[in-house]
Amino acid sequence: xxxxxxxxxxxxxxxxxxxxxxxxxxxxxxxxxxxxxxxxxxxxxxxxxxxxxxxxxxxxxxxxxxxxxxxxxxxxxxxxxxxxxxxxxxxxxxxxxxxxxxxxxxxxxxxxxxxxxxxxxxxxxxxxxxxxxxxxxxxxxxxxxxxxxxxxxxxxxxxxxxxxxxxxxxxxxxxxxxxxxxxxxxxxxxxxxxxxxxxxxxxxxxxxxxxxxxxxxxxxxxxxxxxxxxxxxxxxxxxxxxxxxxxxxxxxxxxxxxxxxxxxxxxxxxxxxxxxxxxxxxxxxxxxxxxxxxxxxxxxx
Amino acid sequence: xxxxxxxxxxxxxxxxxxxxxxxxxxxxxxxxxxxxxxxxxxxxxxxxxxxxxxxxxxxxxxxxxxxxxxxxxxxxxxxxxxxxxxxxxxxxxxxxxxxxxxxxxxxxxxxxxxxxxxxxxxxxxxxxxxxxxxxxxxxxxxxxxxxxxxxxxxxxxxxxxxxxxxxxxxxxxxxxxxxxxxxxxxxxxxxxxxxxxxxxxxxxxxxxxxxxxxxxxxxxxxxxxxxxxxxxxxxxxxxxxxxxxxxxxxxxxxxxxxxxxxxxxxxxxxxxxxxxxxxxxxxxxxxxxxxxxxxxxxxxx
Numbered sequence: 001x002x003x004x005x006x007x008x009x010x011x012x013x014x015x016x017x018x019x020x021x022x023x024x025x026x027x028x029x030x031x032x033x034x035x036x037x038x039x040x041x042x043x044x045x046x047x048x049x050x051x052x053x054x055x056x057x058x059x060x061x062x063x064x065x066x067x068x069x070x071x072x073x074x075x076x077x078x079x080x081x082x083x084x085x086x087x088x089x090x091x092x093x094x095x096x097x098x099x100x101x102x103x104x105x106x107x108x109x110x111x112x113x114x115x116x117x118x119x120x121x122x123x124x125x126x127x128x129x130x131x132x133x134x135x136x137x138x139x140x141x142x143x144x145x146x147x148x149x150x151x152x153x154x155x156x157x158x159x160x161x162x163x164x165x166x167x168x169x170x171x172x173x174x175x176x177x178x179x180x181x182x183x184x185x186x187x188x189x190x191x192x193x194x195x196x197x198x199x200x201x202x203x204x205x206x207x208x209x210x211x212x213x214x215x216x217x218x219x220x221x222x223x224x225x226x227x228x229x230x231x232x233x234x235x236x237x238x239x240x241x242x243x244x245x246x247x248x249x250x251x252x253x254x255x256x257x258x259x260x261x262x263x264x265x266x267x268x269x270x271x272x273x274x275x276x277x278x279x280x281x282x283x284x285x286x287x288x289x290x291x292x293x294x295x296x297x298x299x300x301x
Numbered sequence: 302x303x304x305x306x307x308x309x310x311x312x313x314x315x316x317x318x319x320x321x322x323x324x325x326x327x328x329x330x331x332x333x334x335x336x337x338x339x340x341x342x343x344x345x346x347x348x349x350x351x352x353x354x355x356x357x358x359x360x361x362x363x364x365x366x367x368x369x370x371x372x373x374x375x376x377x378x379x380x381x382x383x384x385x386x387x388x389x390x391x392x393x394x395x396x397x398x399x400x401x402x403x404x405x406x407x408x409x410x411x412x413x414x415x416x417x418x419x420x421x422x423x424x425x426x427x428x429x430x431x432x433x434x435x436x437x438x439x440x441x442x443x444x445x446x447x448x449x450x451x452x453x454x455x456x457x458x459x460x461x462x463x464x465x466x467x468x469x470x471x472x473x474x475x476x477x478x479x480x481x482x483x484x485x486x487x488x489x490x491x492x493x494x495x496x497x498x499x500x501x502x503x504x505x506x507x508x509x510x511x512x513x514x515x516x517x518x519x520x521x522x523x524x525x526x527x528x529x530x531x532x533x534x535x536x537x538x539x540x541x542x543x544x545x546x547x548x549x550x551x552x553x554x555x556x557x558x559x560x561x562x563x564x565x566x567x568x569x570x571x572x573x574x575x576x577x578x579x580x581x582x583x584x585x586x587x588x589x590x591x592x593x594x595x596x597x598x599x600x601x602x
Contacts, residue, residue, distance in 0.1 A: 011468050021320070102550070104411040105430075105464035111405050129406075130465075137466040163406035164431075165438040167312050249403070 001083045003090045007098075007138050010052075010091055014140035022049035026141035028132060031055035032072040032186040036176035038085045040145045043173045045086060047143040053082050054091040054135055056098065061127030067270075072189045091139060098134065107133045109156045109163070112250045116152045116243055116263050117274065128153055129160045136168060143169040147176075149183050151263060151276045155250055175275075177203065183275045195268040198236035202264055202275040205230035205242070209262050213279045220244045220254040223262070223279070231266055240265035240272070247278060256281065302384045304391045308399075308439050311353075311392055315441035323350035327442035329433060332356035333373040333487040337477040339386045341446045344474045346387060348444040354383050355392040355436055357399065362428030368571075373490045392440060399435065408434045410457045410464070413551045417453045417544055417564050418575065429454055430461045437469060444470040448477075450484050452564060452577045456551055476576075478504065484576045496569040499537035503565055503576040506531035506543070510563050514580045521545045521555040524563070524580070532567055541566035541573070548579060557582065 004010045017024055025048030027040045037053075044051045055078055062068035075092070082090055106126050113125035136144070146154045154172045161170055176184045181203030182196075191199055205227040212226050224242050231239045244253050247261045256279050263276040305311045318325055326349030328341045338354075345352045356379055363369035376393070383391055407427050414426035437445070447455045455473045462471055477485045482504030483497075492500055506528040513527050525543050532540045545554050548562045557580050564577040 007466060011466075015468075019320070019322070102460075103464050104413070105461050106409045106411070107465070108407045108409060109405055110407070134464075134466045137468060140468070159403075160406050163404050163435075164408070165308060165312075165435045167316075167438060167441070 001079075001087050001090055003079070003092060005092045005094060007093055010089075010093070010138045011140065013089065014138075017050050018140065023142040024048055024140060025051045026135070026139045026144040027051065027053045028135050028144065028146075029053060029055055030057045030071065030186065031078050032074055032189065033078045033081050034176070034184045034186065034188075036147055036149065036173075036184040038081060039176050040147060040173050041082065041085045041087055043171055044143065044145045047145070047169070047171060048141075050088040051086070052089040052091050052139050052141065053087045054093070054139065056093055056095075056131070056135070058098075058127060058131040059095065060099070060130055061124050063121055063123060066121075067187075067190075070190075072186055093138065098131070106130050107160060107164070109159050112152070112155050112159050115245065115250060115252065116241065117265060118152065120240055120265070125153070125156050129156055132157055133160065133164070133166075136166060141168055143171060145171045145173050148172045149175045149185065149275070151247075151261060152250060155248070175277075181207070183273075185273060187271055187273060190271040191268060195236055195271060198234045199268050199273055201231045201234040201237050202266060202273060205264060206262060206275060206277045210277060210279055213256050213281055216281070218255045218257055218281075220256065223256060227262065227264065231264070236268055238267040240267060244279075302380075302388050302391055304380070304393060306393045306395060308394055311390075311394070311439045312441065314390060315439075318351050319441065324443040325349055325441060326352045327436070327440045327445040328352065328354045329436050329445065329447075330354060330356055330379075331358045331372065331487065332379050333375055333490065334379045334382050335477075335485045335487065335489075337448050337450065337474075337485040339382060340477050341448060341474050342383065342386045342388055344472055345444065345446045348446070348470070348472060349442075351389040352387070353390040353392050353440050353442065354388045355394070355440065357394055357396075357432070357436070359399075359428060359432040360396065361400070361432055362425050364422055364424060367422075368488075368491075371491075373487055394439065399432070407431050408461060408465070410460050413453070413456050413460050416546070416551060416553065417542065418566060419453065421541055421566070426454070426457050430457055433458055434461065434465070434467075437467060442469055444472060446472045446474050449473045450476045450486065450575065450577070452548075452562060453551060456549070476578075482508070484574075486574060488572055488574060491572040492569060496537055496572060499535045500569050500574055502532045502535040502538050503567060503574060506565060507563060507576060507578045511578060511580055514557050514582055517582070519556045519558055519582075521557065524557060528563065528565065532565070537569055539568040541568060545580075 025044030027044050029037050057071050107129045108126045109129050158170050180200050182199050208230050209223050209227040227242050231237045242264050245261045259278045259280045262279050265274045326345030328345050330338050358372050408430045409427045410430050459471050481501050483500050509531050510524050510528040528543050532538045543565050546562045560579045560581045563580050566575045
């Protein structure tokens with residue numbers, strides 16, 4: 001595995017790889033990797049000849065009172081994990097080169113970034129789409145893979161790619177979960193033991209909603225009430241939002257008549273976690289959701 | 302010369318051209334071409350193996366009360382001119398494909414777009430940088446050429462390219478002028494005969510300022526006063542701004558101690574025209590400015 005820190009050198013590697021007729025797969029990350037990230041790398045490998053994974057904790061996507069400073073970092077462990085899963089290039093750009101003095105350009109995606117997490121994090125998605133546009137121009141991938149756990153991020157990036165005519169295929173990879181259902185996240189490392197227990201309420205709330213839908217419920221208020229009740233029962237959990245939305249436009253919907261996004265955000269102490277699934281009246285196999293909490297639950301895009 | 306209207310087909314042409322190891326030069330235009338545009342194509346040819354010129358009257362960069370509807374169009378004449386100057390591909394994307402329903406992404410460059418034309422046209426440059434980012438992803442050029450007449454546009458695009466790490470060389474081509482000094486512009490077609498006479502005041506104002514600087518004047522107020530006086534003497538001219546600025550950052554300056562942008566905008570009837578030059582105390586040859594109004598005046602970037 002080659003490690004590249006220089007942006008120009010990354011572009012030259014991309015040009016050389018492309019000129020050999022090879023397809024480049026790309027997995028942008030903020031590091032502190034877990035099994036979910038490794039699945040993204042595997043997905044990228046299946047779509048390409050050479051995989052680049054980047055680690056860059058992007059200051060632009062953190063709000064002023066958010067967790068930029070304490071965001072977990074362990075590049076040595078990350079490097080070993082990426083090597084193990086068969087990454088070709090680890091791209092580690094430095095913040096000073098990514099945002100040099102004079103930097104003043106923003107890529108903004110409007111409607112899909114307003115609701116859900118965008119309501120509480122008004123500058124977050126502009127930070128995400130700006131860094132992803134930059135990384136795409138640095139790495140020049142044919143295909144890039146993002147996790148469905150950050151579903152709104154995935155939709156924002158898909159929209160940006162379509163709107164700006166970026167010639168890049170965007171692949172959404174299923175959520176990877178711990179044995180008890182908790183969606184894997186680098187931020188899970190913040191949780192105390194009791195918060196960790198309480199955080200199970202997120203995936204339980206999704207499961208409760210999915211069970212209702214499978215039994216024929218279509219009314220959005222009743223479905224959301226069922227999800228909210230699970231989280232309200234957990235004294236350490238503070239719900240930020242529970243929302244039903246169209247999975248493509250992220251517009252809120254009040255009924256589940258077709259596959260519908262159920263997205264949750266909640267705080268456990270100082271830690272903010274998100275989770276989601278695609279609710280569907282049809283077979284759960286189609287949405288990739290499995291009922292057994294001791295197996296890997298997942299949502300397919 | 303090949304004509305391409307489909308965005309996907311344009312990208313495929315770009316991929317095929319790149320895979321042959323050829324460099325792509327690009328000249329984006331809004332059509333109604335003049336000698337200035339043809340110079341851009343010639344400059345692109347000198348930097349590349351295959352030249353793409355696009356014609357797209359971009360609705361996003363026109364304000365609500367601006368001249369989108371009456372903007373002059375003559376694709377047949379443009380096609381003949383581009384063929385004549387040795388263009389390889391004429392790219393004619395259709396508005397419905399460029400901005401399909403659901404379009405919601407904007408590329409914004411902040412500081413360099415606020416002053417000068419940005420003060421009176423607050424949405425203009427976001428429209429420019431957004432369409433240029435899109436066209437860059439459609440045409441995939443190695444080098445793109447823009448005219449120095451739209452100097453603020455050139456700086457905004459350079460800044461976007463740097464900030465978003467687009468691997469594209471941006472070349473600024475000198476202003477091409479009519480025999481009497483008027484900078485060539487598609488909008489000159491709007492001018493009545495008397496307005497056309499009055500419009501000469503723009504280049505005369507630049508020449509007056511440059512003459513002062515060559516005689517040792519450094520005070521910005523006196524230099525601007527000289528330029529404003531020339532335009533004030535023309536009863537059909539209504540000055541919008543006359544500004545001295547750093548040519549890289551477009552920050553206003555109050556003295557000409559190094560090569561400095563003098564930018565003008567003025568209205569002649571319903572027609573708004575702009576012009577500029579780089580003022581320099583050193584030899585005029587260095588700035589590319591020639592005093593004789595019957596030869597082609599130009600500013601080099």
